Amino acid sequence: MSYPIKRLLVFPLVMLGVSVFVFIAIRLVPGDAITAMLGTESGLLTPAQRDALSAYFGLDQNWFIQFWRWFAGVLQGNFGISTTYGKPVMTIIWQHFPLTLELAILSMLIALSIGIPAGIYAAAHKDRPSDLILRIVAMFGQSTPSFVVGLLLIYLLSVGFGVLPEMGTFVPITEDPLANLAQMILPAITLGTAFAAAVIRMSRSTMLDILQEDYVRTARSKGMSRRRVIWRHALPNALIPVITLSGVEFGYLLGGAVLVEQIFALPGLGRTVLDAILQRDYALVQGSVLFIAFNFMIVNLLVDLAYAALDPRIRFETK
Amino acid sequence: MSLLSVRDLKVGFGPRPEENQVVHGVSFDLEPGETLAIVGETGSGKSVTSMAVNRLVDFGGGRITGGSISYTRSDGASLDLAAAAESELEQIRGREIGMIFQEPMTSLNPVMTIGAQIEEIFRLQQGLTRAGAREAACKALERVRIPDAARRLSYAPHQLSGGMLQRVMIAIALASNPRILIADEPTTALDVTIQAQIMGLLAQMKRETGTGMIFITHDIGLVAGIADRVMVMQDGKVVEQGPLDKVLDNPRHPYTQHLLSAVPHFSDGKSVRGDKASPDRVLKVEDLSVRFPVRTGLFRKHTGNIHAVEGVSFELRAGETLGIVGESGSGKSTTARAILDLVKSTGGVTQVDRTQTGGTEKPVQMVFQNPNASLNPRLTVQSILAEPMTAAGRRIDEEAVTRMEMLLSRVGLPADSLTRYPHEFSGGQRQRVCIARALMLKPSVLVLDEAVSALDVSVQAKVLDLLIDLQREFGLAYLFVTHDMAVVERIAHRIAVVYAGRVVEIGDARELLANPRHRYTRQLIEAVPSLERRRAEYSIDSRAMPSLVRPIGFTPEVEAWLGAGEDHFYRQEA
Numbered sequence: 097m098s099y100p101i102k103r104l105l106v107f108p109l110v111m112l113g114v115s116v117f118v119f120i121a122i123r124l125v126p127g128d129a130i131t132a133m134l135g136t137e138s139g140l141l142t143p144a145q146r147d148a149l150s151a152y153f154g155l156d157q158n159w160f161i162q163f164w165r166w167f168a169g170v171l172q173g174n175f176g177i178s179t180t181y182g183k184p185v186m187t188i189i190w191q192h193f194p195l196t197l198e199l200a201i202l203s204m205l206i207a208l209s210i211g212i213p214a215g216i217y218a219a220a221h222k223d224r225p226s227d228l229i230l231r232i233v234a235m236f237g238q239s240t241p242s243f244v245v246g247l248l249l250i251y252l253l254s255v256g257f258g259v260l261p262e263m264g265t266f267v268p269i270t271e272d273p274l275a276n277l278a279q280m281i282l283p284a285i286t287l288g289t290a291f292a293a294a295v296i297r298m299s300r301s302t303m304l305d306i307l308q309e310d311y312v313r314t315a316r317s318k319g320m321s322r323r324r325v326i327w328r329h330a331l332p333n334a335l336i337p338v339i340t341l342s343g344v345e346f347g348y349l350l351g352g353a354v355l356v357e358q359i360f361a362l363p364g365l366g367r368t369v370l371d372a373i374l375q376r377d378y379a380l381v382q383g384s385v386l387f388i389a390f391n392f393m394i395v396n397l398l399v400d401l402a403y404a405a406l407d408p409r410i411r412f413e414t415k
Numbered sequence: 416m417s418l419l420s421v422r423d424l425k426v427g428f429g430p431r432p433e434e435n436q437v438v439h440g441v442s443f444d445l446e447p448g449e450t451l452a453i454v455g456e457t458g459s460g461k462s463v464t465s466m467a468v469n470r471l472v473d474f475g476g477g478r479i480t481g482g483s484i485s486y487t488r489s490d491g492a493s494l495d496l497a498a499a500a501e502s503e504l505e506q507i508r509g510r511e512i513g514m515i516f517q518e519p520m521t522s523l524n525p526v527m528t529i530g531a532q533i534e535e536i537f538r539l540q541q542g543l544t545r546a547g548a549r550e551a552a553c554k555a556l557e558r559v560r561i562p563d564a565a566r567r568l569s570y571a572p573h574q575l576s577g578g579m580l581q582r583v584m585i586a587i588a589l590a591s592n593p594r595i596l597i598a599d600e601p602t603t604a605l606d607v608t609i610q611a612q613i614m615g616l617l618a619q620m621k622r623e624t625g626t627g628m629i630f631i632t633h634d635i636g637l638v639a640g641i642a643d644r645v646m647v648m649q650d651g652k653v654v655e656q657g658p659l660d661k662v663l664d665n666p667r668h669p670y671t672q673h674l675l676s677a678v679p680h681f682s683d684g685k686s687v688r689g690d691k692a693s694p695d696r697v698l699k700v701e702d703l704s705v706r707f708p709v710r711t712g713l714f715r716k717h718t719g720n721i722h723a724v725e726g727v728s729f730e731l732r733a734g735e736t737l738g739i740v741g742e743s744g745s746g747k748s749t750t751a752r753a754i755l756d757l758v759k760s761t762g763g764v765t766q767v768d769r770t771q772t773g774g775t776e777k778p779v780q781m782v783f784q785n786p787n788a789s790l791n792p793r794l795t796v797q798s799i800l801a802e803p804m805t806a807a808g809r810r811i812d813e814e815a816v817t818r819m820e821m822l823l824s825r826v827g828l829p830a831d832s833l834t835r836y837p838h839e840f841s842g843g844q845r846q847r848v849c850i851a852r853a854l855m856l857k858p859s860v861l862v863l864d865e866a867v868s869a870l871d872v873s874v875q876a877k878v879l880d881l882l883i884d885l886q887r888e889f890g891l892a893y894l895f896v897t898h899d900m901a902v903v904e905r906i907a908h909r910i911a912v913v914y915a916g917r918v919v920e921i922g923d924a925r926e927l928l929a930n931p932r933h934r935y936t937r938q939l940i941e942a943v944p945s946l947e948r949r950r951a952e953y954s955i956d957s958r959a960m961p962s963l964v965r966p967i968g969f970t971p972e973v974e975a976w977l978g979a980g981e982d983h984f985y986r987q988e989a
Contacts, residue, residue, distance in 0.1 A: 307474075310521040316471055318536045318587065319509030322501075328535075332526045407526050408571035 103397050114389040115170070115382065119163050122373070122381050129155060129179050129376040153179060166382065176379035180372065185383035189365065193387070196364035198269060199356070200349040202280055203288030204342065211295025212338060218296065219303035220326060230296060237293025242352050246286035246359040253282075266363055283360045287352050291345045298341050302334045336406055343399035347392045416487050418627050419445040419468065419595060424497070425481035426460070426467050432478035438463050439651045440482065445595065450621065450628040452642035454635050454674065456871040460651035461631050465597050468629070469512045470496060470504050486511075489594065510540045513588030517600040519580035523572040529583050530568030533590065540591040555586040559616060578609035585616060592624055599631045606742035606898060611942035614640055633872055636680050636901065636944040639663060647671045663946060678872040679879065679901040681943045684928030688883070692735030692908055696768055697859045697892045698754075698779070703727040703763035705746070705753050709964055722963045723749045725916040725971050727763070731860060734886060736893040738907030738924065740900065740939070746916040751862045751896045755781055767860065777807055780853040784865035786845035790837040796823075796848055797833040803855045822851040825888070826881060843874035847881065854885070862894045867902055879905050900943040904928060909982070912936045915961055922983030932977070932985040
């Protein structure tokens with residue numbers, strides 16, 4: 097049986113685990129959906145009205161029954177109704193997810209396209225000033241929290257240059273790609289900084305190791321130029337750990353999106369989840385987290401496939 | 416004018432290469448079609464010298480700090496490689512100077528097919544197109560006698576054996592008909608029979624192409640088979656150089672004499688030990704088998720077994736060494752490990768007779784191949800020696816420490832060693848620590864798995880002498896696992912030859928080495944380089960060992976034993 101299919105078979109198990117975990121975690125947070133929904137007005141409810149509302153949302157049952165009802169729905173593709181929006185959870189997710197996905201992909205592109213060349217450059221110029229500078233930059237990039245980067249960027253652009261990023265109404269990429277990109281570029285840089293820094297460090301250190309490998313010496317003994325040795329022989333090997341890193345970092349990007357969307361007032365899934373948590377919108381939190389977990393797994397499956405495409409040793413071992 | 420003329424070459428490493436010099440003024444010449452062997456031990460500077468010639472040493476942090484390397488190009492112009500610019504060197508490397516390395520397994524890029532790696536040099540150095548390069552690569556593989564060359568082009572390196580990969584390396588190195596070939600220990604990582612194939616191939620290639628060769632080795636026995644001239648190096652200096660016969664027959668320098676006399680050389684059973692073992696049996700192994708399950712598919716279904724060891728039987732007496740000889744994958748190490756229960760045996764009986772050595776609960780102890788890896792770097796020697804006692808549930812008391820001190824002095828280590836850490840010792844000394852550790856529990860049997868293979872040749876001889884002394888003193892029985900025929904000749908009383916998981920020949924060491932009966936034993940002995948066989952023709956037999964994977968329930972056929980003497984038996988061959 098082929099490797100990707102084997103991996104797909106594990107998906108349902110992980111999804112079940114994630115479901116149980118989120119279901120319990122959100123219920124451990126004090127407060128309840130009805131109070132959160134109605135605010136101070138909830139004090140005016142009679143016990144009977146409150147019970148009626150609880151029964152309407154199914155919150156009067158114990159956790160097992162609640163979980164079972166929800167999970168049985170999920171299995172049939174029904175993620176339930178959001179208490180805050182009064183709409184099906186799936187509809188809301190599809191409304192907000194494209195933005196978060198775009199944000200994650202953009203920041204990944206930025207991080208990889210800056211990080212890999214910079215890391216290779218640093219490795220090729222080991223211990224020279226350019227390497228030292230890149231290492232310091234990478235360390236700062238990795239240790240500065242993304243909200244600080246975001247706020248700094250906004251401050252620099254608005255106060256320093258008088259350019260204010262367009263943050264009014266969000267323009268989807270399907271309507272006006274350029275305007276959309278103008279809106280997304282700052283958040284993407286903010287989100288991608290730490291990732292880019294990690295990629296610089298990872299690609300620099302693997303590149304340094306690989307440049308000491310016997311096969312690199314062989315390539316040199318063939319009379320290849322420094323540049324060719326690096327791009328043709330060393331790079332494919334150095335990419336393998338960077339790709340692994342990308343898969344893991346993708347999870348952080350989805351998590352980091354919660355913060356960045358908040359800072360830049362973007363109506364993405366991250367922000368929706370945050371609101372849903374504050375509103376105790378159980379169905380929406382569960383549905384969104386499950387959805388994000390699913391995406392994370394898909395990305396890591398793709399990572400493994402990319403791995404196999406790069407490294408023949410892996411391709412044949414899975415036979 | 417010589418093809419290559421090196422004068423007073425000095426190479427140093429690090430930020431201050433003048434102070435950290437490892438090659439101190441080496442001079443030699445190489446004529447077209449000639450083979451110069453550079454012989455020396457670890458740290459002698461032989462590899463650094465050779466890599467200074469094509470300036471690969473630059474990439475390892477080395478700098479040429481003095482001297483010249485004048486190379487005569489095919490048009491007669493002379494070029495000083497020591498001072499040449501990198502762009503000039505890129506024209507020389509691969510095109511005029513080819514190189515092959517020690518470790519074929521790591522010398523090829525694991526993510527590229529071997530075809531791509533051969534084609535590359537044709538495209539780079541001869542400007543061939545993709546299709547042309549592919550055709551040339553196929554011819555190059557055929558030239559190094561790789562069967563089924565066209566199909567192998569699309570293989571990744573991990574799909575080929577070490578011997579095959581070294582042939583690929585030779586194909587790459589010879590691709591553009593270089594005028595100089597540098598071979599840096601090209602057979603050290605390979606089995607003896609494979610070594611013989613590669614040596615045979617190199618000799619043929621040399622004859623076919625007229626390439627001048629620099630052959631670097633630590634094995635002076637190997638030199639006899641291939642070199643025209645020999646240069647011996649020690650501590651970065653040339654101590655002796657001259658024509659092959661002169662250096663081997665009339666060595667002038669004491670170090671050369673030492674290399675020739677102290678180092679184990681194979682001599683067809685003439686230098687086996689003369690002493691006798693006691694008649695008391697300490698270990699009996701009967702019909703030992705080890706099978707590893709092969710699992711495939713999603714549910715890891717058990718679909719077959721690797722018959723790693725099959726029906727191995729032998730006995731071992733006090734004070735006796737049984738040499739277990741075989742090549743990688745033959746099952747010799749697995750046999751040793753199964754006796755210590757380090758791998759589970761699937762059949763057979765291992766019976767240890769407790770004897771005079773003082774009776775201990777763990778009568779079989781082991782010494783491993785690589786002393787660097789088998790000593791915990793964070794423990795002092797005292798803690799290292801204490802471990803077997805702790806593992807046996809003993810207290811570390813005054814008596815234990817006294818024994819540690821006694822053993823350390825017996826293995827020839829200074830008394831203050833107890834408080835030191837492994838990195839403070841040399842490779843040979845570390846192996847002495849390992850031996851002392853194995854002796855802590857007063858065992859009656861020591862299993863030595865390639866115990867001297869990782870050591871330099873002259874250190875090897877000293878450790879072998881130590882082992883023989885200890886054996887006499889404590890009446891130890893040794894199970895000595897090795898691939899090295901010269902070593903086994905020095906230490907074994909009896910020898911068992913293992914091939915494809917079975918003992919194919921067993922008996923008295925002198926008898927067996929002088930009159931091998933089984934086809935495989937003969938092949939093994941013929942492959943061993945020896946000082947007496949000069950410029951030998953190595954035959955190229957590329958038969959591979961049969962696969963050991965068998966279906967479940969497979970009952971192996973048992974070939975009958977044939978007797979060839981009082982203590983000399985071999986398997987009947989089909």
